[in-house]
Amino acid sequence: MSDLALSASPTFLRRVLAVDAASCIGMGTLMLAGAGTISDVLGLPASLLQTAGAALIPFGLVLAWLATRPVPPRAGVIAVIVCNVVWVAESLALLVGGWIAPTGWGIAFVVAQAGAVAALTALEYIGLRAARR
Numbered sequence: 001m002s003d004l005a006l007s008a009s010p011t012f013l014r015r016v017l018a019v020d021a022a023s024c025i026g027m028g029t030l031m032l033a034g035a036g037t038i039s040d041v042l043g044l045p046a047s048l049l050q051t052a053g054a055a056l057i058p059f060g061l062v063l064a065w066l067a068t069r070p071v072p073p074r075a076g077v078i079a080v081i082v083c084n085v086v087w088v089a090e091s092l093a094l095l096v097g098g099w100i101a102p103t104g105w106g107i108a109f110v111v112a113q114a115g116a117v118a119a120l121t122a123l124e125y126i127g128l129r130a131a132r133r
Helices: 003-007 012-042 046-067 074-096 104-132
Strands: none
Touching: 012 046, 012 074, 012 104, 046 074, 074 104
16 A cells, blocks of 8 residues: 555544554653653753643643544644644754753753654644545
8 A cells, every 4th residue: 555545544644643642641641750750861840841741641632532533623633733833843942942951861852752743743734635635
């Protein structure tokens, strides 16, 4: 099956949303519960990790709800894409803005999670466009 045919599958968008949901809930839980521990390793403020984690969990639950719809609402998916783009931009701005002093591990963490969110966002966009056809 070609990549184009795969993205046109009725379940493609729902699966991508489900993966995004699982990653948000998992990462949110890790950041919220482990902020004190991972803060020192990453050089990121525990309050930043806790706030981000607390935001990710409800966002992940919304994603999970969208993933369970037979046809995810277009406006909801567009909102997810916009939120994800903002998340990536804010993550990168955090590194270049000089507001924090992350360790090498912290830089890698921020870049890796921003990259993962960007990849999921691209797949959600592809799925949304394919669903439109």
